[in-house]
Amino acid sequence: MGKTSEDIAIINQLKSGDKSALYKLYDKYAAALYGVIIRICKKEDVAQDLLQETFLKIWKKIDQYDSEKGKFYTWAYRIAKNTALNEIRKSKKLIQTEELSVYENEQQDEEQPDFTTLKGALKNLESQHQRAITLVYFNGLTHREAHEEMGVPLGTFKSYVRQALTKLRKEYKKEFLLLALFLETIANG
DSSP states (O other): OOOOHHHHHHHHHTTTTTTHHHHHHHHHHHHHHHHHHHHHHHHHHHHHHHHHHHHHHHHHHHGGTTTTTTTTTHHHHHHHHHHHHHHHHHHHHEEEOSSSSSESHHHHOOOOOOHHHHHHHHHHHHHHHHHHIIIIIIOOHHHHHHHHHHSSHHHHHHHHHHHHHHHHHHHHHHHHHHHHHHHHHHHHH
């Protein structure tokens, strides 16, 4: 699923408001995006609704897509993944085990964690570390896309991520566990 001249033509039609272009993109990418969604939510009826919601978001946000920054599928994949993750977050409470796997928490009355300290922990990182973590874990970019966005070599970018996680782990033990839960949920979604 690459960036073909056919895709670019369809995307330009969609940007000009042509609904038939959305149907063409749906025909081409719906199965792949559905696979992403069903893997996350694991319920067919919900996944079908989320697929429709994904394409509605694509329709509304198509002007934000920039073919110079990446493939259409990568952009659409992020929308599908975030839509599915948002649905899960609002309907389930997740906890993390020692081996960093995430599962649904059966105890609904458990005290909610305070994320204020965690947000402060992230803000105390050096700016390049903050940006690296934000691009990968919050914006959903791959390391390759994120290093290009930051304008640094790939190895340097990976070092930023590794250094940031090491610093968080060392200085913010409790908060790091919360961050690890959050980041693992996003990364594995």
